[in-house]
Amino acid sequence: MTSENLLDVRDLTIAFRTPRGYVEAVRGVDFVIRRGEVMSLVGESGSGKSVTMRALMGLLPETTRISGSARFLGQELIQKSGRGVHGLRGARMSMIFQDPMTALNPVMAIGAQVAEAIRIHNRSISRQEVRDRAVKLLRDVAIPFPEQRFDQYPHQFSGGMRQRVVIAMAIANRPDLIIADEPTTALDVTVQAQILELLRNLCAEYHVGLALITHDLGVVAGMAQSISVMYAGAIVERGSVEEVFYNPSHPYTRGLLGALPHLTGRIERLVDIGGNPPTIFALPEGCAFSPRCAFVQPRCRVERPLLRQVRSAYAACHFAETLPAYPVQEMQA
Amino acid sequence: MTAMGTPQNNNWAKALMSHLRRDFWSALPAYIGGLVVLFWIVVALTAPLWAPYSPLDMVGARLQPPSADHYFGTDGLGRDVLSRTLYGAAQSLPIAVVVVVVGATVGAVLGAAAGFLGGWTNTIVMRLVDVTLSFPPMLLAMAVAVALGPGLKTAAVAMIIVWWPLYARLMQSQVISVKQMDHVEAAVSSGVRRFRILWRYILPLSWTPILINATMDFGQVVLLAAALSFIGLGAAPPTPEWGQMISEGAVNFYTWWIAAAPGLAILSVVLALNFIGDRVRDVLDPRSTT
Amino acid sequence: MTDLSGTDLTQPPSPDAQPDAPLLSVRRLVKEYPGASGFWGTGRQNPIRAVADVSFDIHRGETLGLVGESGCGKSTLAKCILGLVDVTSGDVTLDGVNLVGLAEEDMRLQRRKLQVVFQDPSASLHPRMRVAEIVSEPLRLLGMSGAQRMARARELITLVRLNQEHLERFPHQLSGGQRQRVGIARALAVSPRVILLDEPVSALDVSIQAGVLNLLGDLQQTLQLSYLFVAHNLSTVRHVCQRVAVMYLGKIVEVAPRDELFSRPRHPYTHALLSAVPLPDPKRDRARERIVLQGDPPSPANPPNGCYFRTRCWKATEICAKSEPQLVRHGDVSYACHHPLVDEVGD
Numbered sequence: 001m002t003s004e005n006l007l008d009v010r011d012l013t014i015a016f017r018t019p020r021g022y023v024e025a026v027r028g029v030d031f032v033i034r035r036g037e038v039m040s041l042v043g044e045s046g047s048g049k050s051v052t053m054r055a056l057m058g059l060l061p062e063t064t065r066i067s068g069s070a071r072f073l074g075q076e077l078i079q080k081s082g083r084g085v086h087g088l089r090g091a092r093m094s095m096i097f098q099d100p101m102t103a104l105n106p107v108m109a110i111g112a113q114v115a116e117a118i119r120i121h122n123r124s125i126s127r128q129e130v131r132d133r134a135v136k137l138l139r140d141v142a143i144p145f146p147e148q149r150f151d152q153y154p155h156q157f158s159g160g161m162r163q164r165v166v167i168a169m170a171i172a173n174r175p176d177l178i179i180a181d182e183p184t185t186a187l188d189v190t191v192q193a194q195i196l197e198l199l200r201n202l203c204a205e206y207h208v209g210l211a212l213i214t215h216d217l218g219v220v221a222g223m224a225q226s227i228s229v230m231y232a233g234a235i236v237e238r239g240s241v242e243e244v245f246y247n248p249s250h251p252y253t254r255g256l257l258g259a260l261p262h263l264t265g266r267i268e269r270l271v272d273i274g275g276n277p278p279t280i281f282a283l284p285e286g287c288a289f290s291p292r293c294a295f296v297q298p299r300c301r302v303e304r305p306l307l308r309q310v311r312s313a314y315a316a317c318h319f320a321e322t323l324p325a326y327p328v329q330e331m332q333a
Numbered sequence: 334m335t336a337m338g339t340p341q342n343n344n345w346a347k348a349l350m351s352h353l354r355r356d357f358w359s360a361l362p363a364y365i366g367g368l369v370v371l372f373w374i375v376v377a378l379t380a381p382l383w384a385p386y387s388p389l390d391m392v393g394a395r396l397q398p399p400s401a402d403h404y405f406g407t408d409g410l411g412r413d414v415l416s417r418t419l420y421g422a423a424q425s426l427p428i429a430v431v432v433v434v435v436g437a438t439v440g441a442v443l444g445a446a447a448g449f450l451g452g453w454t455n456t457i458v459m460r461l462v463d464v465t466l467s468f469p470p471m472l473l474a475m476a477v478a479v480a481l482g483p484g485l486k487t488a489a490v491a492m493i494i495v496w497w498p499l500y501a502r503l504m505q506s507q508v509i510s511v512k513q514m515d516h517v518e519a520a521v522s523s524g525v526r527r528f529r530i531l532w533r534y535i536l537p538l539s540w541t542p543i544l545i546n547a548t549m550d551f552g553q554v555v556l557l558a559a560a561l562s563f564i565g566l567g568a569a570p571p572t573p574e575w576g577q578m579i580s581e582g583a584v585n586f587y588t589w590w591i592a593a594a595p596g597l598a599i600l601s602v603v604l605a606l607n608f609i610g611d612r613v614r615d616v617l618d619p620r621s622t623t
Numbered sequence: 624m625t626d627l628s629g630t631d632l633t634q635p636p637s638p639d640a641q642p643d644a645p646l647l648s649v650r651r652l653v654k655e656y657p658g659a660s661g662f663w664g665t666g667r668q669n670p671i672r673a674v675a676d677v678s679f680d681i682h683r684g685e686t687l688g689l690v691g692e693s694g695c696g697k698s699t700l701a702k703c704i705l706g707l708v709d710v711t712s713g714d715v716t717l718d719g720v721n722l723v724g725l726a727e728e729d730m731r732l733q734r735r736k737l738q739v740v741f742q743d744p745s746a747s748l749h750p751r752m753r754v755a756e757i758v759s760e761p762l763r764l765l766g767m768s769g770a771q772r773m774a775r776a777r778e779l780i781t782l783v784r785l786n787q788e789h790l791e792r793f794p795h796q797l798s799g800g801q802r803q804r805v806g807i808a809r810a811l812a813v814s815p816r817v818i819l820l821d822e823p824v825s826a827l828d829v830s831i832q833a834g835v836l837n838l839l840g841d842l843q844q845t846l847q848l849s850y851l852f853v854a855h856n857l858s859t860v861r862h863v864c865q866r867v868a869v870m871y872l873g874k875i876v877e878v879a880p881r882d883e884l885f886s887r888p889r890h891p892y893t894h895a896l897l898s899a900v901p902l903p904d905p906k907r908d909r910a911r912e913r914i915v916l917q918g919d920p921p922s923p924a925n926p927p928n929g930c931y932f933r934t935r936c937w938k939a940t941e942i943c944a945k946s947e948p949q950l951v952r953h954g955d956v957s958y959a960c961h962h963p964l965v966d967e968v969g970d
Contacts, residue, residue, distance in 0.1 A: 044828040044829060044830060045828055158919040159919075160919055161919070188692035188693055188855070189692065189855065189857070189896060189899045189900055190692060190895060190896060190899045190915075190916045191692075191919065192899065192901075193898075193899035193901075193913065193915050193916070194915055194916070194917075196901070197913075197915050215828070215829060216901065217829070217903040218858075218900065218901030218902055218903045218908070219901045220903075221901060221902060221903050221904055221905040221908045222901045222902070222905070222908040222909060241905040242905055242906070245903065245904060245905050246905075252830075255830060256829055256830055257903065258833075259829055259830050259832065259833035260829065260833075260858065260903050261836070261856075261858040261859050261861060261862035261863075262858055262861075262862075262902075262903070263857060263858045263861060263885065263897065263900050263902060264885070264902075264907075267861070267862055269837060269840075270832075270833035270836055270837055270862070271833055272833045272834040272837050273830045273833070273834075274834065276798040276800060276801075276831070277828070277830070514746065515741055515743060515746035515747040516746060516747050516748055516749045516750070518705075518707055518741070518747075519739065519741055519747040519748070519806070519809070520749070520760065521707060522705045522706075522707065522734065522738065522739045523734065523738055523739070523760060523761035523764075523809060523810070523812070523813075524731050524732075524734035524735060524761050524763075524764040524813070525760055525761070525763065526731070526763070527727065527731075529763075533749075533752075534749060537751055538750075538751070
């Protein structure tokens with residue numbers, strides 16, 4: 001496996017225009033996605049995870065102020081505007097949304113939508129060839145009877161089948177990078193298992209990079225190689241899934257993992273982080289997590305911690321090294 | 334959610350000012366609308382004090398175009414159009430108010446009953462609504478007005494009969510949709526009394542569209558009243574009434590000024606009420622609550 | 624903790640109830656919705672059986688979990704129990720009183736024993752009422768005066784670990800977790816015996832869920848509550864429930880004590896459901912054997928004959944198409960399957 005950097009994001013900052021002036025929703029985010037790798041961006045609602053990815057896809061309103069750098073296949077995405085980047089985005093980089101119903105056009109046949117995704121970036125091929133390729137794509141995402149279902153409409157598909165169609169459209173042009181924003185959140189758990197397996201297989205087969213945005217740590221554990229945990233618009237911890245799940249360095253990550261009920265092992269009282277995530281309009285001074293942190297020190301309330309190396313991972317915490325040892329999880333036994 | 338944290342003190346005054354300024358600009362049309370409506374109410378009450386001439390007397394030559402003596406000209410009988418328009422406010426505005434208020438009340442009560450109780454009440458009320466709405470409104474109003482005899486009062490009754498079903502249908506659908514909201518089911522489940530559910534949980538979230546529609550419909554009612562007068566079923570001549578005046582003026586294109594003044598009056602009232610209606614919707618729409 | 628409403632929770636249940644009778648008992652409950660008919664009123668389709676012959680009991684102080692995927696009928700079942708929809712047939716007995724067919728006012732009076740917490744706290748609270756009023760509304764059932772209701776509201780708000788100042792807020796001025804605590808306070812107001820929790824944490828962020836779940840657990844301990852916990856998240860269910868019922872297409876396919884169900888599922892569907900839950904543990908999640916079911920659940924308007932699950936089941940044989948398996952008790956585990964995964968435990 002090559003370790004070529006597909007996407008290299010540096011110091012990405014995104015500010016939205018509001019009646020009270022510009023407000024930063026994402027503050028200095030760095031991460032890298034390699035070819036064939038699943039990188040997961042985890043956070044709760046309002047943490048800035050979706051905004052980050054939407055900025056890379058160019059889906060934010062014109063008035064948004066974006067700074068920093070995001071190099072995709074060596075090309076800078078942030079300063080550019082206009083056709084060049086648009087083409088690059090659609091063909092080499094594609095997106096899967098949370099709600100497959102709204103991502104599909106309800107009055108257009110499924111096959112036609114997949115065909116359009118093929119033709120947008122490849123205008124020269126014939127109708128028949130487009131149809132053949134679209135049918136093959138539907139087969140690749142394991143839609144039964146693709147020829148028959150080609151002419152059906154989204155409402156004739158179940159939620160899981162629709163998400164498969166969206167995935168077929170996303171891989172239509174053999175992209176190098178797929179951004180999946182909560183791809184299974186709207187689905188039932190047995191259907192989620194199907195879609196995750198499909199995504200896992202596609203990533204291996206096509207050797208693409210996958211940016212998986214989710215709030216579900218279970219999905220991350222099974223899918224991703226690396227993970228970045230976001231809180232209040234910044235990455236607070238980053239590392240390999242093993243490092244972050246078994247030896248989390250940031251109190252927020254520890255809290256999140258402890259807050260999860262488990263399917264196996266002893267049943268213990270859940271860790272209640274307490275409080276609420278801050279809104280981007282009223283960020284606390286210093287560390288954004290400090291008002292909810294069990295290990296808070298005076299320094300945390302004045303100085304914002306930067307992401308720095310802690311053991312083999314990265315964490316944005318002044319006291320990452322001196323936190324009590326993380327309890328070995330029951331479930332590992 | 335946004336205003337949860339207290340803003341820092343030095344920014345507080347600034348934030349308040351910008352808030353006021355923003356609100357002022359979005360509310361400006363409503364202010365203007367309010368002033369126009371106020372103007373017409375004052376006119377309706379005090380027309381004799383301002384009007385240059387008596388509305389019924391022949392005070393000049395026939396069909397004079399606007400001049401310094403008669404700002405809006407004279408009509409076919411040599412009456413001053415401006416004076417008649419000012420006096421007309423006292424005829425046209427009260428009838429519109431009565432029709433809208435009574436129509437909206439009757440419609441809202443029946444619609445709410447139909448939506449809340451369902452079953453037979455719903456069937457009867459809604460079939461009545463369907464039957465009424467299946468007549469062309471003008472024809473129905475004419476039929477009722479003819480049956481009751483011409484005159485402003487019977488015209489008002491006729492218009493209420495034409496108008497209530499619109500509100501009933503609106504209220505019924507609104508009540509049904511609010512009734513299915515989670516917080517209403519939660520109230521039912523926690524044992525709140527049936528009547529209180531309607532009064533405290535459903536109606537407060539249902540009546541705003543009625544209010545908005547009523548302000549918007551006001552102009553329509555003025556126009557329907559005008560149309561009834563036009564065919565001789567509303568105000569009896571020589572009473573100055575806007576619709577009546579337009580009907581006289583509309584006969585001859587070359588004497589445009591006869592219809593111009595009452596036309597502008599109706600336009601200003603309708604526009605003003607629409608501005609107010611828009612603002613009412615912006616402020617009261619539950620979806621815009623922040 | 625003393626009882627806060629002034630009513631005695633330790634008093635024996637209604638005299639006609641047996642001393643060890645279940646607090647809430649659902650028997651052969653069926654809820655059908657009429658099928659769609661054609662434009663000309665012809666060709667009416669089969670009625671949709673959202674709930675098809677469901678029975679279960681909840682005992683004093685117990686939490687029964689009701690799990691299943693969307694469309695399995697668990698929400699409809701909840702509405703039937705709450706009397707929010709009319710039941711087609713069957714009984715719902717609460718503390719010796721059959722709720723099905725009760726007159727409206729009688730049902731209303733029974734509600735002081737059965738309260739509910741809804742999934743989405745931002746939708747289930749009246750948007751224009753202050754918290755104090757929301758919480759004290761059910762107290763009208765007890766005929767309390769305004770001052771008494773206010774005093775009780777103050778107690779309740781402390782009970783759910785909010786502050787007195789929250790009483791003056793409107794729902795939109797609270798965070799999601801705080802709103803759900805208000806929903807819980809409202810459910811607790813009349814000191815009910817049973818609380819139906821309809822996905823109480825699934826609309827909340829992960830870091831907020833834990834606090835609400837802990838609160839629900841503590842309240843159950845101190846107030847001797849029985850919960851019916853309706854949820855789709857199996858990990859959460861495992862955390863709070865003593866017994867779990869699994870629903871598929873309107874039927875209960877398995878009921879078992881928690882540890883039995885999670886460690887030794889008998890019904891293939893239960894097993895598939897458990898195996899589909901992603902574990903927040905990379906090594907274990909990748910190492911385990913995963914059963915990925917094929918296809919989607921069939922439409923309840925047109926269920927398969929025989930066993931409803933056989934179209935997706937890897938153990939299905941001829942008999943599954945021929946005869947519909949009944950929910951049968953084997954010790955303290957009940958399941959409806961011709962080919963259970965673990966050998967029957969001795970009766």
